[in-house]
Amino acid sequence: MYDLISNLYLGLSVAASPYNLFFCFIGALVGTLIGVLPGVGSVATLSMLLPITFGLPPVGALIMLAGIYYGAQYGGSTTSILVNIPGEATSVITTLDGHQMARQGRAGPALSIAAIGSFFAGCVATVLVAALGAPLTSLALLFGPAEYFSLMVLGLVFAVVLAKGSVLKAIAMILMGLMLSMVGSDIETGAGRMTFNITELSDGLSFAIVAMGVFGFTEIMRNLEMTSESREILNTKITGLMPTRKDLIQAAPAIGRGTLLGSIVGILPGAGAVIASFAAYTLEKKVARDPSRFGRGAIEGVAGPEAANNAAAQTSFIPLLTLGIPPNAVMALMVGAMTIHGITPGPQVMTKQPDLFWGMIASMWLGNLMLVVINLPLVGVWVSLLRVPYRLLFPSILVFCGIGVYSINNSSFEVVLAGLWAVIGYFLIKHDFEPAPLLLGFVLGPLMEENLRRAMLIGRGDVTVFATRPISAVLLAVAAILLVLSALPFIRGKREQIVVDD
Amino acid sequence: MGEWMTDGPNASPSPHSGWIRDEQNFWGGLALVALAAIYYFAAGDLGGMKGFAFGPGTAPRLFAGLLALFGLIVTISGLVAEGPRVERYDIISPTLFFFSYLLFTSFSSTATRIVGGACFVAALGWGLIGLIGPRRELVRGPLAISLSLIFFAAAIRPLGLVISSFIMFVIAASASKETRWMESLIAAVMLTIFCTLLFAYALELPFQLWPTY
Numbered sequence: 001m002y003d004l005i006s007n008l009y010l011g012l013s014v015a016a017s018p019y020n021l022f023f024c025f026i027g028a029l030v031g032t033l034i035g036v037l038p039g040v041g042s043v044a045t046l047s048m049l050l051p052i053t054f055g056l057p058p059v060g061a062l063i064m065l066a067g068i069y070y071g072a073q074y075g076g077s078t079t080s081i082l083v084n085i086p087g088e089a090t091s092v093i094t095t096l097d098g099h100q101m102a103r104q105g106r107a108g109p110a111l112s113i114a115a116i117g118s119f120f121a122g123c124v125a126t127v128l129v130a131a132l133g134a135p136l137t138s139l140a141l142l143f144g145p146a147e148y149f150s151l152m153v154l155g156l157v158f159a160v161v162l163a164k165g166s167v168l169k170a171i172a173m174i175l176m177g178l179m180l181s182m183v184g185s186d187i188e189t190g191a192g193r194m195t196f197n198i199t200e201l202s203d204g205l206s207f208a209i210v211a212m213g214v215f216g217f218t219e220i221m222r223n224l225e226m227t228s229e230s231r232e233i234l235n236t237k238i239t240g241l242m243p244t245r246k247d248l249i250q251a252a253p254a255i256g257r258g259t260l261l262g263s264i265v266g267i268l269p270g271a272g273a274v275i276a277s278f279a280a281y282t283l284e285k286k287v288a289r290d291p292s293r294f295g296r297g298a299i300e301g302v303a304g305p306e307a308a309n310n311a312a313a314q315t316s317f318i319p320l321l322t323l324g325i326p327p328n329a330v331m332a333l334m335v336g337a338m339t340i341h342g343i344t345p346g347p348q349v350m351t352k353q354p355d356l357f358w359g360m361i362a363s364m365w366l367g368n369l370m371l372v373v374i375n376l377p378l379v380g381v382w383v384s385l386l387r388v389p390y391r392l393l394f395p396s397i398l399v400f401c402g403i404g405v406y407s408i409n410n411s412s413f414e415v416v417l418a419g420l421w422a423v424i425g426y427f428l429i430k431h432d433f434e435p436a437p438l439l440l441g442f443v444l445g446p447l448m449e450e451n452l453r454r455a456m457l458i459g460r461g462d463v464t465v466f467a468t469r470p471i472s473a474v475l476l477a478v479a480a481i482l483l484v485l486s487a488l489p490f491i492r493g494k495r496e497q498i499v500v501d502d
Numbered sequence: 503m504g505e506w507m508t509d510g511p512n513a514s515p516s517p518h519s520g521w522i523r524d525e526q527n528f529w530g531g532l533a534l535v536a537l538a539a540i541y542y543f544a545a546g547d548l549g550g551m552k553g554f555a556f557g558p559g560t561a562p563r564l565f566a567g568l569l570a571l572f573g574l575i576v577t578i579s580g581l582v583a584e585g586p587r588v589e590r591y592d593i594i595s596p597t598l599f600f601f602s603y604l605l606f607t608s609f610s611s612t613a614t615r616i617v618g619g620a621c622f623v624a625a626l627g628w629g630l631i632g633l634i635g636p637r638r639e640l641v642r643g644p645l646a647i648s649l650s651l652i653f654f655a656a657a658i659r660p661l662g663l664v665i666s667s668f669i670m671f672v673i674a675a676s677a678s679k680e681t682r683w684m685e686s687l688i689a690a691v692m693l694t695i696f697c698t699l700l701f702a703y704a705l706e707l708p709f710q711l712w713p714t715y
Contacts, residue, residue, distance in 0.1 A: 055705050168576055169527075172534055175569040179541060179562065186548075186558035193558055194544040198608045217647060224643035224678055391681050392689045395674035398647065399667050402654045403697055407707045412655035413607065419651035420600045423593050426644060430591050431530030453556040461554020 008130055011358030015366055020063055023056070024363045027064035028370045031071020035088050036079050036382045037393070042072040042088065043436075044219050046333040047211035048397070050340065051404035058341035059356050063363040065337050069330050070122065070313045070364065073273060074371045077114040077306050078382055082107060090273040090309040093281045097294060097301030104297050109243040111379060113251050113299055115372050116243075117307035121259040122368035125314035128263055129321070130361050133350060136322035140347035143323075145454035146465050150475035152448050155325050157479040158268055159440050161486040170437045173428075177441025178448065180205060187450060200413040207336040209405060209414050210442055213421025214428075214435045215329075216401055220394045221426050247299050254284055254300035255307045262311030267319060268327065273312040280308035314364055320345055321357060325444070329436040332443040524585025531576030538570035592632060592640045596648035598625030603652055639679065646677035662712040663702060668694045 014020060034045045046065055053061035076088030081098035094114065101110040143151065160170040183194045184204025195201040243251070258280040265276040284304040285291050294301050317334075319327045324346030326332040338345050343353065350357045375382070405415050425435050459465030467473050522528045545566065548559025598621045605618030632641030650673035657666040671690035675681045702709045 052705065055707070166576075168572060168579065169530075172531075172569065172572040172576055175565055175572055176534060176537070179538070179565040179569050182562045182565070189549070189558045191548060191558040193548055193562060194541060196544070196608075200608070217651075220677075221644050221647055224647075389680070391675070391678045392686065394678070395650075395671045395686070396689065396693050398650060398674045399654075399671050399693055400697060402651060402670055403663070403667060403701055403709075406654070406658055407701060407705075407709070410708070412658060413604075415651055415655040415658075416600055416603050416607075419596075419648050420604075422651075423596050423600065423644065423648065426591065426593060427533070428530070430589055431526045431533075432586075433530055449561045452561065457555055459554075461551075 003134065004130060007134075007354070007358050008362060010354060011130075011360075011362030012366075014059065014355045014359030015063065015363035019057075020060055020359065020363060021366065023060040023064040024067050024367045025370055027067020028071040028367045028374055030064075031068040031073075032075035032078075032371065032374055032382065033385070034068070035072035035075020035077075035091075036385055037388075040393070040397070041215070041219065042069050043211070043329050043333065044215045045072075046330060046337075047208060047215050048401045048404060050208045050211070050333065050337055051408045053337060054340060054408065058338075058343060059359050061341060062334070062337060062356065062360050063367075065334060066317070066360060066364060067367045070310060070367060071371055071374075073306075073310045073313050074115065074118055074375050075382065077118070077302075078111065078375060078379060081110045081114065081302070082379075082383055090277050090313075091306070092274075093277045093305045094302055096281070097296070097298050100295065100297035101299065101302065106297065109247050109299070110302050112243055112376060113247060113303050114306040115375050117251065117255040117258065117303045118310040119368050119372050120255050121262060121307035121311035122314060122371075123365060124259050125263055125266070125311045126361060126365040126368070128315055129318055129364070130358075132318055133322055133357070133361070136318065137347040137350050140323050142471065144469070145451040145458065146469050146472045147475065149448060149451040149455055150466055150472040150479070151323065152325060152444050152451070154475045154479040154482075155319070155327065156437075156440065156444065157482050159328070159437055161482050165432060165434060167483075167486055169433050173433050173435070173437040174441035177438040177443075178445040180210075181442045181445025182449060187446070188453070198413075200411060205417070205442075206408070206414060207332075207339070207443060208408060209418045210421050211333060211336065211439060212401055212405060213418040214425035214439065216397070217418065217422030218425030218429060218435070220398065221422065222429060223390065223394065243299075251299050251303035254303040257283060257287070258304035258307030259311045261304075262308030263315045265308070266312030266315030266327075273309040273316070276312035277305035277309040280304040310368075317360075317364075321349060321360075322347060324349075324447070326440065329439050332439050335443050522580060524580040524583055525588045526580070526585055527576050527583075528580025529588065531573045531578075531580060534573030535570050535577060538566045538573060542566040542570070590637075590640055591644070592637060593644050595625045595629035595632060595641065596644050598622070598628065599648055599652055601625075603655070642679070643677045646673060650674040650677075659710075660713060662714070663709045664694055664698060664711050665713065667697050 015024065030045070030049075031042070034040045034042060046068060049065065049068070053065065056064070072088050073090055076086060076091035077094045077098065080086045080091040080094040081102050084095050084099040086092040086095055098110045098114065101107065156174050160167055160174065181204070183201060185191070185202050186193055192202050261280050261283060262273075262276040265279060266273065281294075281301060281304060284298075284300045285294050288294065288298070288300065316327050316331055319325050320331045320334055324335075324344065326335050326345075335345050343349060343356070401418075402415055405418050406412065408414065428435055428438070455465055456463075465472075466476060542563060545559050545562040548562065549557035550559050550563070551557060602618045602621035602625060605614045605621065609615075609618075629641065629645055632638065632645070635641075650670045653673055654666050654670040657669065661669075668690050671693055672686070675683075675686040675690070698711065701707050702711060
């Protein structure tokens, strides 16, 4: 307990330095901005901003990127409530009751409950990340290559089981990511692999390029296909942000449940915050005395999911920071960002760079505080941003990213490669393949190969090493059970229900 | 790397052609098998297992094999189970443009030049025909976006940051039929100024701003 407090104190002293406060603020601001703008997701934005963080100090860069992610959860709810357009996938569910509340002239309480719920969840999750950090890290030290490999298999299986759509296709995407991550020089022998003698490929396919192509540019191609509907902005003035006593009494337990549920779901690999908000809504509907109020402006339907998505966004940092394994696409991008700065994510981060580890955690709390300030009084500014038409937004994003990609290595080749990835991503989406598992596979690929090779070497070429070491065996068994379960028709129906529940 | 070459779904927008019951899975799975196969052969000259140690080629071939297997299962599922039609799209021209750029800039043999030239001509032809034809709106978005990136890649060194970003914005803007030109030109100027200030001055990245003479 004393350790926890002294660690958090260290973190706060790092995070509260003016420089880092500034980055945290920028992150929260940009996060809110992209959360508000529909069609600009957090994965896409993070991949676009990766190159820019190149010149920043590592702590500041990671604080900023983290801020963008949880900031987007806040911003997304604003447009869900006011305009009935979810700015982020995680706040789709908030439109149901949030927008109804706004139509009944209660936009103010809806917004403030969303912010209060998110803030509360953010605070609890921050403490949780701090508290679980140390024990999980010491657990990670017991892991050898075989255990690491099995753990990654389990993580990927989780991602498959929780992803929406076909299990088979999600596995195929992971394999494609794993396979393509091996392009470039071999770690042990230095042999060029699948490089076709192209010099630029000898360092491998850059993660930032793949992410920007598949998420950033593909998204633009997709958005252009949809005709822009005129966005009807609610003209009622937002009067009185303060919720009533009754609102608070109704919302408080929902916020608590949402926080708990979100924290758990966030740690599990998979879709993270999206699933968390859907699950929280379902839960609220189940425990409510009068479920028919939902969809007609029930405040619990805003409070629960908003708390849950924010909690999940933050606890998804736990597997990344302690085990070095990203549970979702956003965390995969964080791995990319850390690698750019020469940090290998994993248990050693906490012991070797305590200022980075604790600084980032403390910044999450500060960031959440800033977000309440950024979001509530400035709500009018954010809504007016929706008036920027997409026809001006998308060329700007494209030029911005083009320059960003080029600036990583001053390489024209990589700009073209990102474009090629955009076309590949477009093809995959047209054929209903999810790009997120591909990215996850791509990030974990080198780690998996390295651990597989080492485990095999230590086990003297014996494959059973994965089954005879107890921790590894348990992890693999859980993975196998999960896969089998997800293939059963009953669970499959349930799973679809959770993912596309309305 | 082969899936953008499979032109099945976009080349034949005919209704369910009998034995393919799920177009998405059939063509998508097939593309993955093709990609895995190309990759497998590209990894062919790499060393395999040495005693009980992995060689550089072991893991790539292992994963390529697994991808081929799963791709095949997805393909077969497209023959067995009913599924949705593929939304129409056309990415042949952008893909060929990217190929020709890569062939010209990354290789220097006569053969690659000839193939690269052929790709360029084909891309130009397919793109122009597409833009005149009834499928205009399908071709336009991906093509304009891809061309804006290729333009930027080719122009950034000789023309410098300012001119390249401005023209890139204009090319990209043509991807949408909703674009209004006056407004876009003003936005292009503003964005160019913003990016120049951000990248060249604030972040101090080594960009050349104007053309070299």
